[in-house]
Amino acid sequence: MVKFKLGDNMDKVMEIAKRRGFLWPSFEIYEGLSGFYDYGPLGVLLKRKIIEKWREYYTIKEGFYEVETPNVMPKEVLKASGHVDHFNDPMTKCKDCSEIYRADHLIKDETGEDVEGLSNEKLTEIISKKKIRCPKCGGHLSHVWSYNLMFQTLIGPTGKKVGYLRPETAQGIFVLFKRLMRFYRNKLPFGVVQIGKSFRNEISPRQGVIRLREFTQAEAEIFVEPDNKTHPKFHKVADEKLKLFSAEKQLNGEKPEKISLKEAVDENIISSELLAYHLYLTKEFLTDLGIPEEMIRFRQHLPSEMAHYAADCWDAEVYMGEFGWIEVVGIADRTNYDLKSHMESSGEDLRIFVEYEKPKLVKKVEIHPRMDKIGPRFKEKAKKILKKLKNMEPEKIKKELSKNEGKIKIKIDNEEFEIYEDEIEIKEKRKYIKGKKVLPHVIEPSFGIDRIFYATMIHNFVEDDERTYFDFPTDIAPIPVAVFPLLNKKELINLAIKIKKDLQKEGLIVNYDESGTIGRRYARADEIGIPFAITVDHQSIEDGTVTIRNRSDKKQVRIAINKIPDTIKKLIKGDIKFHELFYHEELLVRD
Known part of the structure; x- marks a missing residue:
């Protein structure tokens, strides 16, 4: 038996995927459209199993609750998050044939140089210096400019409200933070997950399902105290070793190294225990799907490619043959960037109160806006101004007043207002305080489900x-069990159908097949990864037993018909291994 090898051509995998109903190119009867794929019947089942496995890790084992937020977001949300201004890719256009390319990808294809993260000016310079031409017609390329990847839409019939299809699921969680904070009773840390569609209007999608314009993400947002990024379970995984490709090693031209998580944290390769723990959890999840550990590595983002919100970020990459190492998960320390941006933009206080172990005596500056003066001057806008002032740090207001000759400037809905010193009352007190308000930091593991699929x-x-087949782990196989009558005879067919219905009552999806030879039926079931096949034969009629065949090694064992549902469920969950059935003679005895 030979599993996927490095450098193998993956045409066979895609041929089976298309022929047997895992993946189909979208809109085929209209000549297709790059960046979109349909999941066929078996693809939907496999994708659902992967998502349920992810939920098992994050909602059950980690205890994070799940939310669901809209796919369409108003411009204000994505302006605050930075996506309107920063979510761009570098683009260049052929002056002759008008073909458009992503500039950094084109340069890498032509020179082998990884230039991701360089400025548009630098990319334009490289294209000129290296004399890179249009791959299609050989024409000259234009200067490089920024292209925003979000799909824009209009909300409502007037067309005045601009919206976007969300480029990530995370912002829906950040906007919900006040309600989530109350749900978790104002106690940090807590985690929230979301699984759903995201949309990115890629310039030139390629590599099949690796780069899509519509894709499924599974993201966790873990809210923590800014100065406490430890993890209560880190000591259990501290000695686990991962293959890490740090930014330093990349810049020095060195290879990845396998080191313990403890060593990585102690040497500040990974910025915190919390981030390191989630790298480990990601590795466990991917290997649980049958991806070999030696095909997984974690690559740290270089300073030039670090997202605008991240303090530290690692990609879990899986080796995919001719495509090389492909990112499937991003694990980032987003600091307080998102909550801070939404707090400043919306005027809502998104801080959370954290209690000290003992009360502290501190000098406290308090700001009391004077409504008797602000109200008459600003009228209907006074309420928003008052709210904005109350949410600002008192020390910051005091400093600004001192620096700017007794006035401060605040911005609300893109309009600037000047507030004078006599409109604000400043009080300084010494008092015992029980805690302080903090803006939580966020650790985010973000999984690309389609790439993982x-x-x-x-x-x-x-x-x-003898055969080609998918050797899926038993608990993620799209169809867990098949039922076959050995021959096309009425008594065998009736009993096989009864067994199928009994398994369906237990909540299992069952493949039933009575056409062709038993060998061909086994081959068809193996090809799509069905782990167990039940065969009804003449002995089944005589003594009430059937054979169960194991896909991976083709071995067979007989058990009593009334023991089938419980046995199959245990095999799927991994509570019992197939070879152990040979030592359970009681399975042959009917109750």
Whole structure:
């Protein structure tokens, strides 16, 4: 048996995926459209199993609750998050044939140089210096400019409200923070997850499902105290070793190294225990899907490619043959960037109160806006101004007044207002305080489900002398069990159908097949990754037993018919291994 090998061509995997109903190119009857794929019946089942496995990790084991927020977001939300201004890719256009390319990808294809993160000016310079031409017609390329990746839309019939299809699920969680804070009873840390569609209007999607314009994300946002990024379970995983490709090693031209999480944190390779723990959890999840550990590495973002919100960020990458190392998960320390931006933009206080172990005596500056003066001067806008002032740091207001000759400037809805010193009352007190308000930091593991789906198919694909098939782990196989009558005879068919219905009552999806030879039926079931096949034969009629066949090694064992549902469920969950059935003679005895 040979699983997927480095450098293998993956055409066979995609051929089976298309022929058997895992993946189909979208809009085929209209010549297709790059960046979109349909999931066929088996693809939907496999994708759902992967998502349920992810929920098992994050909602059950980690205890994070799940939310669901809209796919369409108003411009204000994504302006605050930075996506309107910063969510761009560098683009260049052929002056002759008008073909458009992503500049950094084109340069890498032509020179082998990784230039991601360089400025548009620098990319334009490289294209000129290296004399890179249009791959399609050989024409000259234009200067490089920024292209925003979000799909824009209009909300409502007037067309005045601009919105975007969300480029990530995370912002829906950040905007919900006040309600989530109350749900978690104002106690840090807490985690929230969301699984759903995101949309990015890629310039030139390629590599099949690796780069899509519509894709599924599973993201966790873990809100923590800014100065406490430890993890209560870190000591359990501290000695685990991961293959880390740090920014330093990349810049020095060195290879990744396998080191313990403790060593990585102690040497400040990974910025915190919390981030390190989630790298480990990601590795566990991916290997649980049947992706070999040696095909997984964690690459730290270089300073030039670090997202505008991140203090530290690592990509879990899976080796995918001819495509090389492909990012499937991003694990980032987003600091307080998002909450701070939304607080400043909306005027809402998104801080959370954290209690000290003992009360502290401190000098406290308090700001009391004078409504008797602000109200008459600003009239209907006074309420918003008052709210903005109350949410500002008192020390900051005091400093600004001193610096700017007794006045401060504040911005609300893109309008600037000047507030004078006599409109604000400043009081300084010494008092015992029980705690302080903090703006939480966020650790975010973000999983690209479609890429993980593809990696799962590739790394569970098996080709040997007799057959090609998917050797999926039993609990993620799209269809867990097949039922076959050995021959096309009425009594065998009736019993096989009864067994199928009994399994369906237990909540299992069952493949039933009575056409062709039993060998062909086994081959069809193996090819799509069904782990167990139940065969009804003449002995089944005589003594009430059937054979269960194991996909991976083709071994068979007989058990009593009334023991089938419980046995199959245990096999799927991994509570019992197939070879152990040979030692359970009681399974042959009917109750």
